[in-house]
Amino acid sequence: MSTFLGMPGPPASPDSDLTGTRPFPAAARDALGNSRLRRNLSNATGIIRGKRANVVGEVADWEELREAGAAIKASALARLPALLEQLEEQVTARGGVVHWARDADEANRIVVDLARAKDATEVVKVKSMATQEIALNEALEAAGITPIETDLAELIVQLAHDKPSHILVPAIHRGRAEIREIFLKRMPGLDPDLLTDEPAQLAAAARAYLREAFLRAKVAVSGANFGVAETGTLTVVESEGNGRMCLTLPETLITVMGIEKVLPTWRDLEVFLQLLPRSSTGERMNPYTSTWTGITPGDGPQEFHLVLLDNGRTRVLADPDGRSALHCIRCSACLNVCPVYERTGGHAYGSVYPGPIGAILSPQLTGMTGDSPNDSLPYASSLCGACEEVCPVKIPIPAQLVRLRAEHTEAHADSHRIPSPEAASMRAAAWIMKDAKRFARAGRSARLSRRGMRRGRPAIPLPPPLSGWVASRDVPDLPDETFREWWARTRGDRS
Amino acid sequence: MSARDEVLRRVRDALGPDAVAPEAPRTYATTGSLTAAERVDLLVDRLVDYRAAVVDARDGGVAAALRSVLPQGQVLHAPGLPQDWLPGGTEPDDGTPGPRELDTIAGVVTGSVTAIALTGTIVLDGSPLCGRRSLSLVPDLHVCIVRTQDIVETVPEGLARLEPTRPLTLISGPSATSDIELNRVEGVHGPRTLIVVLV
Ligand code: SF4
Numbered sequence: 001m002s003t004f005l006g007m008p009g010p011p012a013s014p015d016s017d018l019t020g021t022r023p024f025p026a027a028a029r030d031a032l033g034n035s036r037l038r039r040n041l042s043n044a045t046g047i048i049r050g051k052r053a054n055v056v057g058e059v060a061d062w063e064e065l066r067e068a069g070a071a072i073k074a075s076a077l078a079r080l081p082a083l084l085e086q087l088e089e090q091v092t093a094r095g096g097v098v099h100w101a102r103d104a105d106e107a108n109r110i111v112v113d114l115a116r117a118k119d120a121t122e123v124v125k126v127k128s129m130a131t132q133e134i135a136l137n138e139a140l141e142a143a144g145i146t147p148i149e150t151d152l153a154e155l156i157v158q159l160a161h162d163k164p165s166h167i168l169v170p171a172i173h174r175g176r177a178e179i180r181e182i183f184l185k186r187m188p189g190l191d192p193d194l195l196t197d198e199p200a201q202l203a204a205a206a207r208a209y210l211r212e213a214f215l216r217a218k219v220a221v222s223g224a225n226f227g228v229a230e231t232g233t234l235t236v237v238e239s240e241g242n243g244r245m246c247l248t249l250p251e252t253l254i255t256v257m258g259i260e261k262v263l264p265t266w267r268d269l270e271v272f273l274q275l276l277p278r279s280s281t282g283e284r285m286n287p288y289t290s291t292w293t294g295i296t297p298g299d300g301p302q303e304f305h306l307v308l309l310d311n312g313r314t315r316v317l318a319d320p321d322g323r324s325a326l327h328c329i330r331c332s333a334c335l336n337v338c339p340v341y342e343r344t345g346g347h348a349y350g351s352v353y354p355g356p357i358g359a360i361l362s363p364q365l366t367g368m369t370g371d372s373p374n375d376s377l378p379y380a381s382s383l384c385g386a387c388e389e390v391c392p393v394k395i396p397i398p399a400q401l402v403r404l405r406a407e408h409t410e411a412h413a414d415s416h417r418i419p420s421p422e423a424a425s426m427r428a429a430a431w432i433m434k435d436a437k438r439f440a441r442a443g444r445s446a447r448l449s450r451r452g453m454r455r456g457r458p459a460i461p462l463p464p465p466l467s468g469w470v471a472s473r474d475v476p477d478l479p480d481e482t483f484r485e486w487w488a489r490t491r492g493d494r495s
Numbered sequence: 496m497s498a499r500d501e502v503l504r505r506v507r508d509a510l511g512p513d514a515v516a517p518e519a520p521r522t523y524a525t526t527g528s529l530t531a532a533e534r535v536d537l538l539v540d541r542l543v544d545y546r547a548a549v550v551d552a553r554d555g556g557v558a559a560a561l562r563s564v565l566p567q568g569q570v571l572h573a574p575g576l577p578q579d580w581l582p583g584g585t586e587p588d589d590g591t592p593g594p595r596e597l598d599t600i601a602g603v604v605t606g607s608v609t610a611i612a613l614t615g616t617i618v619l620d621g622s623p624l625c626g627r628r629s630l631s632l633v634p635d636l637h638v639c640i641v642r643t644q645d646i647v648e649t650v651p652e653g654l655a656r657l658e659p660t661r662p663l664t665l666i667s668g669p670s671a672t673s674d675i676e677l678n679r680v681e682g683v684h685g686p687r688t689l690i691v692v693l694v
Pocket residue numbers: 279327328329330331332333334335357387390391392393394395
């Protein structure tokens with residue numbers, strides 16, 4: 001079992017958008033069958049990986065920045081009670097109102113009540129993982145308030161009644177032709193003869209559509225990338241300017257922020273404003289960063305509410321080995337390098353947090369119950385380690401995956417009386433490898449199996465569990481001789 | 496128990512009695528090494544890289560430089576701009592135009608408080624020199640004046656110069672999206688044209 005030193009808080013509320021309907025392998029299988037999705041994903045993640053590598057490569061002190069980022073986050077979590085109180089005090093002193101939410105339901109209720117008090121029939125929204133996690137849009141709709149997503153990708157997802165599939169580029173699974181279709185169907189006044197699928201034209205259509213919404217909006221809802229306890233300053237990092245619109249034009253601003261987003265000091269931002277844009281969009285700096293502290297008379301919203309959200313975070317916090325999952329700054333670098341994510345896309349993870357970070361964060365927020373689809377997430381990885389290498393705050397994702405697997409196996413050992421195929425094949429491999437002659441023989445017979453292969457696929461369907469392995473992979477070509485044979489031939493028989 | 500008290504209690508319980516807060520190592524670079532002239536060059540390089548137009552008015556002709564770039568139609572300027580920079584014909588923002596009126600304005604001229612060369616970032620802080628936030632957001636053309644003495648090299652140097660409690664906007668390029676097949680498209684919601692005048 002994991003070592004909870006402290007007392008864990010309760011898991012996230014079940015209404016949160018943190019759990020899919022099916023375990024990862026089942027959902028992934030569907031995604032793998034969708035070749036257009038795989039093409040869009042591998043193209044997009046490839047581009048973004050390259051951009052990130054370029055701009056990270058030009059920073060001589062990148063490792064020092066990562067060290068500092070990880071330590072600041074760890075330190076902030078260790079001092080969280082005091083920092084949250086300080087943040088509250090500073091925001092309040094500057095005219096803001098701070099609310100606390102134990103879980104998703106409570107946070108949604110607070111936001112709905114605030115919007116109602118303003119007689120708002122709609123709110124404009126800045127892209128925010130926290131509000132997706134608590135399924136705020138559904139709660140607003142149920143209350144008769146229309147949420148308008150203003151980030152282009154979120155808008156695409158919302159108009160298509162779809163789910164985001166990536167933290168940074170939620171519509172990464174959609175191609176331009178699909179996006180054009182969605183716009184034509186849902187945006188009034190577009191002429192199908194004039195609108196092409198040029199990205200510039202599609203973006204212009206969204207600009208026109210949203211401008212009117214910004215100008216009439218009375219209430220905006222945002223998340224926050226960082227909240228500085230020392231000064232009460234909130235930060236939103238973005239590219240399109242929709243964030244600036246939402247944070248500036250409406251009279252009332254409501255910000256929902258997870259309690260783990262607190263930074264101790266203003267100075268700490270100097271680290272994260274270097275780490276985040278380079279890791280995330282692969283830019284030296286994102287086009288727009290906004291910071292605000294309470295309210296400023298004559299400038300921007302004259303009413304500001306900050307909702308501080310737990311929703312399972314204190315559950316994660318209680319485990320000293322799992323805690324670092326709360327360091328995440330949602331840059332999405334780990335998604336873009338993950339070979340599993342690249343093939344399955346975000347939907348297969350079932351949670352608003354996909355990819356490697358989702359595989360460790362979602363099950364810790366909700367708990368692994370033995371029959372939750374999230375129980376399968378720690379297995380959604382090949383443990384290649386690429387995620388940890390790119391993570392700007394050095395979260396040991398592979399180690400956490402292994403730990404969660406162990407925790408899951410131990411907690412639910414009863415359901416594993418019959419040895420799993422994985423355990424059985426590992427035991428067989430151990431038996432072969434223990435004996436040099438056996439191992440040499442196994443290598444030679446593997447070569448024979450080449451005859452059974454056609455273009456990386458078995459000529460005859462394989463029985464389970466091998467069928468599962470080849471369903472999503474091509475079998476590599478085997479060489480003509482084994483390593484041992486090559487060694488014996490070129491170095492004499494000295495084995 | 497109030498939600499506030501309960502969340503705080505949960506946090507304390509989760510951390511247990513002896514959570515240690517490590518000291519953050521600040522061994523990363525905080526100050527740069529470029530000369531003032533090199534900083535200007537680097538900033539210009541970055542600005543041009545993200546396709547902002549740069550007008551050099553370092554020889555003193557600020558008003559003339561502005562005149563050469565301002566459009567026909569109504570132009571507002573931040574109320575605190577020095578009089579001798581103004582080309583005539585622009586009106587000071589008195590804080591009354593709402594979003595809809597600002598949406599009909601052809602362009603706006605503001606100052607800035609600091610610029611970070613390494614990342615091509617220009618910072619506005621809502622002071623009279625920079626104007627309120629909506630002024631530099633809603634109109635489609637933003638002419639931004641950067642004083643060379645305000646240019647620093649690194650992000651830490653830039654942030655250290657700012658007053659955190661002011662409403663800050665860090666601008667590093669025109670509004671852009673890469674949401675459609677990762678193709679970069681400029682001019683989504685902010686001003687589609689950014690012209691930087693160096694003085
Ligand atoms: S876990 Fe690390 S790499 Fe992944 S999104 Fe979070 S901060 Fe980025």
